[in-house]
Amino acid sequence: MDEQDDSPQAKAEPDTTHETAWTAGIIDRTQSDAPVSKLVAVRTATHDGFDQVVFEFDKRIPGYHIEYIDSPVRQCGSGKVAPIAGDGWLEIRMYPANAHTSEGQPTITERERILNLPVLSELELTCDFEAIVTWVFGVGSPNRYRVRELSGPPRLVIDIRH
Numbered sequence: 001m002d003e004q005d006d007s008p009q010a011k012a013e014p015d016t017t018h019e020t021a022w023t024a025g026i027i028d029r030t031q032s033d034a035p036v037s038k039l040v041a042v043r044t045a046t047h048d049g050f051d052q053v054v055f056e057f058d059k060r061i062p063g064y065h066i067e068y069i070d071s072p073v074r075q076c077g078s079g080k081v082a083p084i085a086g087d088g089w090l091e092i093r094m095y096p097a098n099a100h101t102s103e104g105q106p107t108i109t110e111r112e113r114i115l116n117l118p119v120l121s122e123l124e125l126t127c128d129f130e131a132i133v134t135w136v137f138g139v140g141s142p143n144r145y146r147v148r149e150l151s152g153p154p155r156l157v158i159d160i161r162h
Contacts, residue, residue, distance in 0.1 A: 018149040022161065024068065027147055031063035036096040036131050037154075040107055044123065045116060050159040051120040053137065055094070057154045062097040062133075064156060066090065076127030078135060083140045085114070085121035086138030091146065092158060096131035118162045119143055 018075050020027055041056040069091045072081040111125040119139050127134035139160060148157040 012013050017151055018147075020147045022144040022146045024066070024142055026067040028065045029063055029147075031061070031096075033060065034060065036098055037062040037094075038101075038107055039094070039097055039099040039133055042108055042110075042113075042123070042135075044113065044117065044118055044120065046117045046120075047159075050161050051117045051152060052160075053120070053123065053135075053158045054101070054137075055092075055156040055158075057156070060153065061149050061154045061156050062094045064095070064147075065093045066145070066147060066158070069136070072080070073124075073126060073136050074078070076129055076132070082124055082126055084124050084138040086140055088139045088142035090137040090139060090158075090160070091126075091134060092137070092156075093127070093132060093134045094156070095133070097133040098131060099125060099128040099133045119160050 012036045037060050039055060039059040040058050043054040045052045055058065063085060069089050071089060073084050073089055075082050098147065100106050113123045115123065120137055122138035124135050124136050143157055143161045150157060
């Protein structure tokens, strides 16, 4: 379920405001005293050497915490187990952020994706509650990843090595 973005913005050279080195560890980047961001799009793609997930926001990139977690993966509200494909689970927790409108309507309708990419098997939204949005990536193994923040529009990009 790869999505191609052929808009003029996607073809322009992205403005990278922050980039991490490849790691398998924890990345924690807070945004203090920031207003709540709204998640407006989630895109996936594969590139030479890595799979990519792009989270696009309405006004700004929220803070985030990224780390590999143990199974079972659970939904935040119910505690119900969320079976996610793969042998590794990369959790991306973004805050303050919402994946719904002020009226409670989802801004991302596809909250679970089964993928056929070299590393990424599945993406699932496991939390959209009290200004915390969490996605878990099911991966073939806990490969190294990197994070980039892009502007115009604000995007959080996670690349996972093959």
